Amino acid sequence: MATPSIAERAQDVVEEFALFDDWMGKYEYLIDLGKDVPAIDDSFKTPDYRIHGCQSQVWLRAEEQDGRVYFFADSDALITKGLISLLVRVFTGQPASDIATAQLEFLDKIGLQDHLSATRKNGLAAMVKRMKQYALLFSATVRN
Amino acid sequence: MPTPRTSVAFDVDAVRAAFPALQQTVYDELPLIYLDNAATAQKPRVVLDRMAHYYAVENSNIHRGVHFLSQQATDAYEQARQTVARFINAAHTHEVIFTRGTTEAINLIASSYGKTQVSAGDELVVSALEHHSNLVPWQMLCEEVGATLRIIPIHDDGSLDLDAYRSLLSERTKLVAVNHISNALGTINPIAQIIADAHALEIPVLIDGAQAAPHAKIDVRALDADFYCFSSHKMFGPTGIGVLYGKEAWLNALPPYQGGGDMIEQVSFERSTYDSLPHKFEAGTPHIAGGLGLAAAIDFMESLGHDAIEAHEREVLAYATERIGNIEGVRLIGTAPQKASVVSFLVGDIHPYDAGTILDRLGIAVRTGHHCAQPLMDRLGIPGTVRASFALYNTRNDVDALADGILKVKQLFA
Numbered sequence: 134m135a136t137p138s139i140a141e142r143a144q145d146v147v148e149e150f151a152l153f154d155d156w157m158g159k160y161e162y163l164i165d166l167g168k169d170v171p172a173i174d175d176s177f178k179t180p181d182y183r184i185h186g187c188q189s190q191v192w193l194r195a196e197e198q199d200g201r202v203y204f205f206a207d208s209d210a211l212i213t214k215g216l217i218s219l220l221v222r223v224f225t226g227q228p229a230s231d232i233a234t235a236q237l238e239f240l241d242k243i244g245l246q247d248h249l250s251a252t253r254k255n256g257l258a259a260m261v262k263r264m265k266q267y268a269l270l271f272s273a274t275v276r277n
Numbered sequence: 278m279p280t281p282r283t284s285v286a287f288d289v290d291a292v293r294a295a296f297p298a299l300q301q302t303v304y305d306e307l308p309l310i311y312l313d314n315a316a317t318a319q320k321p322r323v324v325l326d327r328m329a330h331y332y333a334v335e336n337s338n339i340h341r342g343v344h345f346l347s348q349q350a351t352d353a354y355e356q357a358r359q360t361v362a363r364f365i366n367a368a369h370t371h372e373v374i375f376t377r378g379t380t381e382a383i384n385l386i387a388s389s390y391g392k393t394q395v396s397a398g399d400e401l402v403v404s405a406l407e408h409h410s411n412l413v414p415w416q417m418l419c420e421e422v423g424a425t426l427r428i429i430p431i432h433d434d435g436s437l438d439l440d441a442y443r444s445l446l447s448e449r450t451k452l453v454a455v456n457h458i459s460n461a462l463g464t465i466n467p468i469a470q471i472i473a474d475a476h477a478l479e480i481p482v483l484i485d486g487a488q489a490a491p492h493a494k495i496d497v498r499a500l501d502a503d504f505y506c507f508s509s510h511k512m513f514g515p516t517g518i519g520v521l522y523g524k525e526a527w528l529n530a531l532p533p534y535q536g537g538g539d540m541i542e543q544v545s546f547e548r549s550t551y552d553s554l555p556h557k558f559e560a561g562t563p564h565i566a567g568g569l570g571l572a573a574a575i576d577f578m579e580s581l582g583h584d585a586i587e588a589h590e591r592e593v594l595a596y597a598t599e600r601i602g603n604i605e606g607v608r609l610i611g612t613a614p615q616k617a618s619v620v621s622f623l624v625g626d627i628h629p630y631d632a633g634t635i636l637d638r639l640g641i642a643v644r645t646g647h648h649c650a651q652p653l654m655d656r657l658g659i660p661g662t663v664r665a666s667f668a669l670y671n672t673r674n675d676v677d678a679l680a681d682g683i684l685k686v687k688q689l690f691a
């Protein structure tokens with residue numbers, strides 16, 4: 134079976150969040166997602182893997198295999214961890230070039246956009262940017 | 278001596294009614310519970326009206342016009358300076374320098390005092406409780422001139438270790454710079470003692486009073502402070518203006534901070550001579566409306582009476598300390614015997630950011646994180662705290678809402 138595309142996975146996320154009609158339910162779900170993310174090894178929790186611009190600490194690393202990028206992320210705050218788990222879920226295993234050019238409107242459609250504070254939004258933007266940087270880096274090495 | 282006010286009972290409902298921002302709801306019709314006063318305080322209607330009136334009617338540049346409006350605005354701005362001088366009991370009105378805020382006031386001294394009085398091998402003393410604003414300018418100065426920064430350590434309850442402080446003072450110490458009240462923990466520091474100890478060795482002292490101005494009676498003369506700084510926006514006035522108080526002798530001795538209009542006496546291409554105090558330190562067109570708004574904020578506070586404000590705040594803090602501190606799993610950070618209007622805490626091992634996000638969604642505005650005091654958080658071995666900071670308009674009701682919110686947080690992250 135073909136890997137679902139970024140857009141398809143994003144749509145899945147939007148549909149899952151639509152099942153909750155109040156903010157508490159959405160947050161609870163996000164927090165649960167955060168709890169399920171496998172912690173990344175402490176040896177990767179270094180400044181090199183740290184993403185700045187988030188109020189909590191966030192670490193992200195990536196591996197490339199056959200032109201596809203696999204992400205591993207962690208945070209010391211559960212809501213943040215839930216949010217990055219969404220990004221990882223949508224992006225991981227996708228072709229590097231798709232990640233680099235992906236549009237991410239789904240984040241505005243999960244019904245938390247009013248509640249993601251500006252600082253959090255910046256944090257999210259920083260996470261997406263780092264993921265795209267990894268993708269660009271890998272697509273460059275693949276081409277060479 | 279200002280006449281002591283006969284304390285009328287403090288009517289907190291009437292006080293709240295004076296603040297338009299407190300009347301709003303957030304998210305889905307949730308009443309706003311504003312507990313981020315240490316970051317900035319809300320503004321009473323009288324402050325907003327004063328500023329609007331200036332722009333609508335009195336707007337003109339000051340200290341330079343012959344015309345009616347300019348004279349009027351100059352008078353009002355200088356009147357505001359007098360109000361500030363009275364508020365802090367300065368000996369002279371020209372000891373009040375308007376700045377952009379506490380940060381600029383400290384940078385002014387770091388520049389004007391630092392460049393002339395501090396050199397290689399000298400030491401500056403700050404405390405482990407400082408806001409970055411009262412730390413980074415001194416680090417920059419030390420780097421520039423080759424001086425060393427010495428840090429007064431704290432006890433585990435967040436109070437300063439005064440014995441250690443005294444042992445840091447020496448003939449190499451050129452300045453002590455400490456905060457009056459800690460923004461992160463609410464500790465009220467014994468600054469009168471700190472100043473007296475430094476003065477015994479003829480060391481001048483700068484007090485960062487950013488957190489004290491909205492809460493405590495400030496008397497720079499009784500304290501014998503050499504420099505005292507605060508920000509208007511934390512004391513119900515507008516952003517963009519603040520105060521550097523300096524003893525006349527110091528301000529006369531120090532060189533200007535910035536050059537430009539308004540601070541000069543004579544200018545030629547060869548050289549310029551500087552205007553007298555306070556203008557020497559106020560280059561360029563100042564925040565005129567801000568000065569007037571600040572004066573209105575001071576008048577507002579004084580109309581309530583300092584004693585009444587302090588009594589009300591003490592009661593709310595005592596209630597909050599007990600109510601929040603008694604929630605199972607809550608750990609209060611900062612339990613010094615002398616505290617003002619701040620309850621900093623952690624809820625179990627829930628990240629402060631997670632807790633703050635949920636509280637926010639419940640309409641409760643708190644601050645989370647390191648509160649611009651990263652070295653302090655390192656010292657306490659925590660990533661940060663959730664901080665509820667109270668002002669004169671907060672009530673037991675607000676504390677109850679916070680306590681309920683914390684229970685929700687616990688439930689969500691259980």
Ligand SMILES: Cc1ncc(COP(=O)(O)O)c(C=O)c1O
Pocket residue numbers: 315316377378379380381408410411456458459460485487488508519649
């Ligand atoms: C203790 C203390 N010092 C300095 C500052 C800096 O004040 P401002 O940003 O108004 O210059 C603050 C404000 O956050 C503070 O709480």
